[in-house]
Amino acid sequence: MKSPVVWVTASLAAAIIVTATFLIATGTRGENSSFASSAGQLQVQTVAGGLVNPWALAFLPDGRMLVTERPGRMRLVTHEGQLSPPLKGVPEVWASGQGGLLDVIIDRSFADNSDIYFCYAQRAGNGGRTAVARAKLNAAAGRLDDVKVIFRQDGPLSSGNHYGCRIAQSPDGNLFVTLGEHFTYRDEAQNLANHLGKLIRIAPDGSVPSDNPFVGRDGARPEIWSYGHRNEQGLAFNPASGELWETEHGPRGGDEVNIISPGKNYGWPVIGFGIDYNGAKIHGSTSKPGMEQPVKYWVPSIAPSGMAFYTGELFPKWRGSLFTGALAGQMLVRLSLDGNKVTGEERLLRDLNERIRDVRQGPDGALYLLTDSTAGRILRVSPAK
Structure with missing residues (x-):
């Protein structure tokens, strides 16, 4: 097991101060509701609304937030909870089906280099594919500069489904990116000759690290880190162990939480715990030698999405828990952990009746959620006063 990973920067300390100011400004704005939990009553505040299918949230060192909307917009959320105009310079996206700006x-060195990374559905021929871009955020001018596409998914094109498209950066700076199998081409998840149903590892400039597991192997794409995935919608490093965790959608049943190891096969569609949407059998079995087992699966499906490990101070009882949004399940899910074992599950905020697309821990220790709808919101979850 890798040694624990701790990331503490001066910019984070500054962000806590700025975010405190931000919360004073936003604390009386929008809706304010209370919900029961194992950590006591939860206060849910609307930080900002007016978003169309928001997909991802990232905190800047000064406490502001960067948010994407699936139709192709990226915005800043100010300290007052106001949305900026859409940033200029975002590439054209193919906002069809599940695709768009994701x-x-x-x-990790944003305070010094202003670099961001984003992924999106890119039109190609009669379909779409996942693309990853790097850019410099010019917040003062409201635009992205030096935008460069550093990766394009190779393989049969999507008609609008299963792009994956979560990104996590490791302490060494390399990028891990989830790539869906485009729904129609599920068997390609076992084919190392393309990027469908894979999790890849690339350098910040898009080049291939020399120690990737399939570098130099004939008939295999060198970017591949792991394979046999379906539609991976959550990705995060566990700060307690340094290991990479992932969530992915099953069909009817069989959503998974996996711990990712280089070169491993995670089984889709050969093994799994679900059935096809028409009730037909997909998998030969639930296990097979040489294929990895999930640490957690859901039957029926909840459609897990963005995920985050909790390390904050606001919820001391929840430190070390893994949180994931649920789309079909319309809730926030907390998984309690003992090392690499899932020991319990708590289903939260079900009365919100919202599809939760992303979950992030803010610099203030609160949980921030994105609701997936045409009237999408950023929500802040904290202990009730």
Whole structure:
């Protein structure tokens, strides 16, 4: 097991101060509701509304937030909870079906280089594919500069489904990106000759790290880190162990939480715990030698989405928990962990009746959620006063 990962920067300390100011400004804005939980009553505040299918949220060092909207817009959320105009310079996206502008993260050295990374559905021929871009955020001018596409998914094109498209950056700066199998081409998840149903690892400039597991192997794409995935919608490093965790959608049943290891096969569609949408059998079994087992699966499906490990101070009882949004399940899910074992599950905020697309821990220790609708919101979850 890798040694624990701790990331503490001066910019984070500054962000806590700025975010405190931000919360004073926004605390009386929007809706304010209370919900029961194992950590006591939860206060849910609307930080900002007016978003169309928001997909991803990233905190800047000064406490502002960067948010994507699936139709192709990226915005800043100010300290007052106001949305900026759409940032200029965002590439054209193919906003069809599940596609559009999807995940965004800031570089670990953002305070020095202003770099961000984002992924989106890119039109190609008669279909779409996942693309990853790097850019410099020019917040003062309201635009992205030096935009460069650093990766394009190779393989049969999507008709609008299963792009994956979550990004996580490791402490060494390399990027991990989830790539869906485009729904129609599920068997391609086992084919190392393309990027469908894979999790890849690339350098910040898009080049291939020399120690990737399939570098130099004939008939395999060198960017591949793991394979046999369906539609991976959550990705985060566990700060307690340094290991990479992932969530992905099953069909009817069989949503998974996986711990990712290089070169491993996670089984889709050969093994799994679900059935096809028409009730037909998909998998030969639930296990097979040489294929990895999930640490958690859901039957029926909840459609897990963005995920985050909680390390904050506002909820001391929840430190070390894994949180994931649920789209079909319309809730926030907390998984309690003992090392790499899931020991419990708590289903939260069900009365919100909202599809939760992303979950992030803010610099103030609160949980921030994105609701997936044409009237999408940023919500702040904290202990009730």
